[in-house]
Amino acid sequence: MADTGLTQARRVAGAPTRRAAYEARIRRRSNLIAAASTAAVMLAVVVLVPLAPGWEAVQRSFFNGRVFVETFPGLLEAFLLDVAIFAWCAPSIALVGLVIALCRDVRAPALFPLRAFGAVFTDIFRGLPVILVIYLIGFGVPGLGLPRPWNSPYLWGSLALILVYSAYVAEVIRSGIDSIHQSQRSAAASLGLSEADTMRYVVLPQALRNVVPANMNLLIALQKDVALLSFIGPVEIFRQAGVYKSLMANFTPYVGAAVIFLAITIPATRYADYLMARQQRRRR
Amino acid sequence: MRRTMLALCATALPATGAWAAEHATCAEGKTLQEGVLTIATGNPAYYPWVIDDAPESGEGYEAAVAYAVAEEMGFGEDQVEWVRTSFDEAIQPGAKSFDVNMQQFSITPEREEMVDFSEPYYSSAMAVLTTGDIVEAQGLEPTVESMKDLRWGAMAGTTAMPILIDLIAPSSDPLLYGDNADVTAAMQAGQIDAALFDLPTALYLSAVTLENGTILGQFPADRSQSPDEFGLLMEEGNPLKECVDAAITALRESGRLAEIESEWLQEATGVPVIE
Amino acid sequence: MTAKLSLRGVRKSFGEAEVIRGVDLDVGKGEMVCLIGASGSGKSTLLRCINLLEPVDDGAIWLDGEDIAEPGRDPRPVRERIGIVFQSYNLFPHMTAEENVMLAPRRIRGKTKAALAPVVERLFTRFGLSDRMQHYPDQLSGGQQQRVAIIRALAMEPEIMLFDEITSALDPELVGEVLDVLRQLHAEGMTMILATHEMGFARELADKICFLDGGRILEQGPPSELFADPREERTRAFLSRVL
Numbered sequence: 001m002a003d004t005g006l007t008q009a010r011r012v013a014g015a016p017t018r019r020a021a022y023e024a025r026i027r028r029r030s031n032l033i034a035a036a037s038t039a040a041v042m043l044a045v046v047v048l049v050p051l052a053p054g055w056e057a058v059q060r061s062f063f064n065g066r067v068f069v070e071t072f073p074g075l076l077e078a079f080l081l082d083v084a085i086f087a088w089c090a091p092s093i094a095l096v097g098l099v100i101a102l103c104r105d106v107r108a109p110a111l112f113p114l115r116a117f118g119a120v121f122t123d124i125f126r127g128l129p130v131i132l133v134i135y136l137i138g139f140g141v142p143g144l145g146l147p148r149p150w151n152s153p154y155l156w157g158s159l160a161l162i163l164v165y166s167a168y169v170a171e172v173i174r175s176g177i178d179s180i181h182q183s184q185r186s187a188a189a190s191l192g193l194s195e196a197d198t199m200r201y202v203v204l205p206q207a208l209r210n211v212v213p214a215n216m217n218l219l220i221a222l223q224k225d226v227a228l229l230s231f232i233g234p235v236e237i238f239r240q241a242g243v244y245k246s247l248m249a250n251f252t253p254y255v256g257a258a259v260i261f262l263a264i265t266i267p268a269t270r271y272a273d274y275l276m277a278r279q280q281r282r283r284r
Numbered sequence: 285m286r287r288t289m290l291a292l293c294a295t296a297l298p299a300t301g302a303w304a305a306e307h308a309t310c311a312e313g314k315t316l317q318e319g320v321l322t323i324a325t326g327n328p329a330y331y332p333w334v335i336d337d338a339p340e341s342g343e344g345y346e347a348a349v350a351y352a353v354a355e356e357m358g359f360g361e362d363q364v365e366w367v368r369t370s371f372d373e374a375i376q377p378g379a380k381s382f383d384v385n386m387q388q389f390s391i392t393p394e395r396e397e398m399v400d401f402s403e404p405y406y407s408s409a410m411a412v413l414t415t416g417d418i419v420e421a422q423g424l425e426p427t428v429e430s431m432k433d434l435r436w437g438a439m440a441g442t443t444a445m446p447i448l449i450d451l452i453a454p455s456s457d458p459l460l461y462g463d464n465a466d467v468t469a470a471m472q473a474g475q476i477d478a479a480l481f482d483l484p485t486a487l488y489l490s491a492v493t494l495e496n497g498t499i500l501g502q503f504p505a506d507r508s509q510s511p512d513e514f515g516l517l518m519e520e521g522n523p524l525k526e527c528v529d530a531a532i533t534a535l536r537e538s539g540r541l542a543e544i545e546s547e548w549l550q551e552a553t554g555v556p557v558i559e
Numbered sequence: 560m561t562a563k564l565s566l567r568g569v570r571k572s573f574g575e576a577e578v579i580r581g582v583d584l585d586v587g588k589g590e591m592v593c594l595i596g597a598s599g600s601g602k603s604t605l606l607r608c609i610n611l612l613e614p615v616d617d618g619a620i621w622l623d624g625e626d627i628a629e630p631g632r633d634p635r636p637v638r639e640r641i642g643i644v645f646q647s648y649n650l651f652p653h654m655t656a657e658e659n660v661m662l663a664p665r666r667i668r669g670k671t672k673a674a675l676a677p678v679v680e681r682l683f684t685r686f687g688l689s690d691r692m693q694h695y696p697d698q699l700s701g702g703q704q705q706r707v708a709i710i711r712a713l714a715m716e717p718e719i720m721l722f723d724e725i726t727s728a729l730d731p732e733l734v735g736e737v738l739d740v741l742r743q744l745h746a747e748g749m750t751m752i753l754a755t756h757e758m759g760f761a762r763e764l765a766d767k768i769c770f771l772d773g774g775r776i777l778e779q780g781p782p783s784e785l786f787a788d789p790r791e792e793r794t795r796a797f798l799s800r801v802l
Contacts, residue, residue, distance in 0.1 A: 057377035142473035151474045187649035191663035192639040205653045233459030233470055246441040249375040249398040
């Protein structure tokens, strides 16, 4: 008995280790289980859903090939407006968010009003639904009697998005600033660097790098919320889909819009996840 | 049993009664609830289509037409039930909560591929809503030429957008809004100069909602190649359609429809026709 | 001869806890003073007070006859004259070794990279790191990082250097290379104050040893006296534990 045990142990020793063999076995088994369960779920979706009595009607209303083909180019074109709004909002948000975060970090008593402003700003704009801010600013400010082109809904709607999102970005940046260990500030101070230089050269570069993944998530959210500007007039993809829906009495254009949104947001989300995971690995 | 009851009714109610009974057989077994016609309207329903958001009163153009159609089909006043739906609910697949849906749905060939429409019960002129200030400031006249360079707005959920492109072809992209109040808000904020609505709605907004609102002009329905016509919306393939169509045709031929129109829809003779 | 640096009655509390309770200390130019004592005896805090990283509550700190502990004084010019190196290196992780060293001279002295380059390179060469200038801190060993931290402080050409247990976080085989740097600085005549647990090193090189206990300097003197024949019982007990 003891003899066979020994020969077995010796035989294994040459090739993969006993542990490696064991782990390979476990891995094969879990892969098999994962494949089987995925296949079962897919099968259920593909086979069972079309068996539902209302499937044909749903398909005609939501997954109508003819409507999809007819409306997709128009949706893509309308999406360019979303991209444009996003493109001019994102840099402003980064800038305003940074300024607000810095306002909240000032320690000099003379600058207390700045600090208070930063706090009030973030409280208000994080506390309000985006759509409400868009309505209030998009219709309200131009209603004061501004001349064209200064009353444009694009301008004020974008400002609403910038205000709301920079409040979130400011909080993210501030958490990044807080995450930098006090010893970094000490080291900078011990060299005689001013507070401003310490912030600019030592704290901020590290803080901003730490919050890239969190800000990526905000960018993705912004990409979706751009559609809310349609409430005050601009015909971007969401509104365009609504127009098609109404003209054709068919919901497929919304599915088309969803496809376009996902084509952008899924890669972006994956990229944010990747950045987050990389950062986690680095911290370890 | 039911037949005898209807027969009794027919003898009890002279004139229209006998006639109604004959039509009632058309709708029999085709409604959601036997002996009841379920009609959907908007939430809220707007003036002048329904007065005070109370269709049960039969006041307002659509409410009055609804009861007239019901009567033609053999449903008495107490056999009409009202429900509310949005446009999206009206077109969504699945079981419907109504037999017919009536909220200024324009009949278009594209929509007809998904749902059924009755014969039109109203042909609407399209009208240009603006404010006195804008007319004065820009020296507007009721001509297509003078309106091309305006900033245009419209309701997103209506057929106004394609009609706007078709009739006026504005030089800048129109802005679209989710409801009437937003259109007037944008006009007051100076973001748009003018908006295209069906005439009755435009008249109402200019008189009640929009400060210093005015109607610059109208495109009469009979002059348009594809006029904006409202129909009752039904689920596609609804067997009730032939009964509804028969009722509307009868109402039009008897002059009853015109009567209701003159009662509830304002005379638009003062509104200039756009050249 | 007057001392380069004199502390008189220095006190410092954190909330209720008084950490430094009246310290008097004189450091002559070119002297090396070692602070020894148990953890929590106040060595680190005392160093941070001298560099004005912690404002002192009471007492005076004379630097060349000028009271730098005067409340309301701008600490920055003092910090330029008194460098400090920390136990945990505290290098800036997003900068190369060279950038770490150049930051303060560039920002404070307004010097250009080009003007600094030869000076900085000489410093790196002197401490055996000329091939590590473009490395980031996480690419350097602990001993190398600590030497870069010392170079960073030296680049401001301080008159006094403070070292706060700078070898405590290092693997034993790396301690030597850092102590060699201190030896070199001492030989060049740098005025230095060390908080340290390296008793052998202190005995070999220090001009004066101060034993801190409960926020006070309980006993001070040249290493030959203090190590061989401590007067205080507590000093004796501490030394018997660490030697």
